[in-house]
Ligand SMILES: Nc1ncnc2c1ncn2[C@@H]1O[C@H](COP(=O)(O)OP(=O)(O)O)[C@@H](O)[C@H]1O
């Protein structure tokens with residue numbers, strides 16, 4: 001008997017015992033559909049997270065130096081930061097670490113009232129150096145970003161985010177208008193292109209950028225930074241750069257060899273890896289659940305096949321008497337299990353793709369079909385049919401035709 | 408055609424005690440014969456028939472079929488012989504449930520070298536007088552009709568040897584006669600027929616009768 005003939009036989013036997021076939025399929029169906037959903041949604045979530053993270057940090061080819069030893073929760077601001085990271089530290093990193101292309105200095109504060117006429121907003125006020133836009137790869141939609149001259153002259157100029165524009169200038173052109181940050185008047189020079197939502201879901205557009213020198217001397221009266229962003233010449237060099245910056249900073253801050261750093265260096269690439277790692281741990285756990293469902297499905301297949309074999313002893317005897325060898329019987333029963341579990345797998349994929357579509361629509365995620373997961377699913381259902389069908393099929397080959405045919 | 412020499416068959420019961428079903432049986436059957444095997448219940452009739460049909464192997468002795476000594480054959484080899492040379496008919500018809508007459512008849516073709524030939528199966532069903540029953544399931548057919556489907560199934564691969572184990576045992580006398588006439592026709596065509604029975608009326612169709620007694624041959628005589 002050929003394999004094709006065997007598949008035809010298996011198909012017929014399945015359509016003769018629909019209820020049994022259904023029960024044999026359920027486990028595989030549930031397992032495969034959940035696997036498909038988990039994998040596709042997981043992949044989709046991961047890509048969305050990466051996208052949002054990228055929006056927040058702008059570019060991955062940087063290392064970020066923050067004041068303070070421990071990892072602080074949330075965003076550091078001037079009120080919470082230790083006053084140890086100085087402007088000169090940033091300059092030293094730029095000039096003394098060969099791997100660094102440029103360094104941006106940052107001073108940021110929250111909860112500062114910003115007013116224009118009778119309108120008010122409380123965006124994040126961030127003092128940055130003039131290379132900020134270039135370093136991050138951000139863009140302005142209107143006007144021009146402030147320059148090194150503005151930095152030098154401590155110009156009171158501001159670049160506002162989209163949310164600030166909406167809040168303060170709902171129906172007028174903000175360019176060259178004068179708004180107040182705290183009590184200090186600033187002239188709007190440009191509007192930032194929208195960056196959308198960050199990793200936590202909050203808007204990244206509720207922000208005002210001003211020259212960091214102006215921020216330090218005219219607004220906040222602080223001579224330390226909340227953050228320094230150092231851009232690498234070659235993204236591969238981040239570890240070397242971190243090592244060199246650490247050494248440089250320890251030297252500049254005169255930290256004794258036994259003492260801990262008074263600063264923290266992170267790399268967005270590493271943080272990103274951590275974020276997606278968490279995601280994939282979760283999906284691994286869920287995949288375990290799906291695999292357990294499939295193993296249960298396999299055991300159901302095996303028990304129902306065993307029952308079928310003992311119910312069909314006479315059929316086995318007849319087939320043997322008309323010329324079926326042990327191998328033919330083995331093939332027939334293995335193929336029955338295989339056809340049922342593969343069909344269960346295919347239906348599972350269909351259900352899974354439908355489920356994925358729903359979840360993705362509900363959570364507003366990008367639509368991604370994880371083709372490798374589908375391949376895995378098909379492979380798994382075939383393997384399950386094979387593994388759990390083999391024992392009953394072997395039992396079938398051991399049915400003695402003479403005994404089975406005796407009246 | 409058939410040469411059985413010094414064949415014995417010993418079964419083991421569940422508890423391990425041996426049961427001798429056949430004890431040093433020897434006989435020969437030439438091609439085209441119609442032979443009945445008779446004897447009381449438990450005398451070894453089915454045992455010898457299963458050996459002739461290559462469904463079982465003797466414990467000792469040799470069995471030659473069309474000149475081939477099949478005693479040491481593997482499962483694959485015996486299966487091929489069953490498929491091509493032998494047609495079985497049983498007392499209890501043994502049609503496969505939830506399967507049409509036509510599909511039942513097609514089964515042996517699956518295990519032959521050819522593909523399933525539906526036209527051929529239809530023709531053979533016609534031949535046994537069931538042209539209008541091809542789509543019927545076993546449960547929708549009378550006993551005589553079921554047995555005719557079984558005969559069609561036995562014939563589909565065109566075997567030289569037909570082995571029937573009390574084929575009329577479950578039938579009324581009219582249906583039984585029809586089956587016997589069918590077997591007689593097959594014999595007239597040149598097929599060798601070995602038939603197990605304990606019905607005198609049935610035995611009268613055959614030209615030769617072997618009687619078994621306690622696993623041995625009691626008598627072997629021509630009844631022509
Ligand atoms: N599989 C078996 N296991 C044990 N004993 C068996 C088996 N098959 C047949 N026998 C015994 O062998 C003897 C002959 O059986 P059988 O050939 O079926 O006789 P008949 O067909 O003439 O009634 C009987 O005593 C029967 O009980």
Ligand SMILES: [Mg+2]
Pocket residue numbers: 452453454
């Ligand atoms: Mg018997």
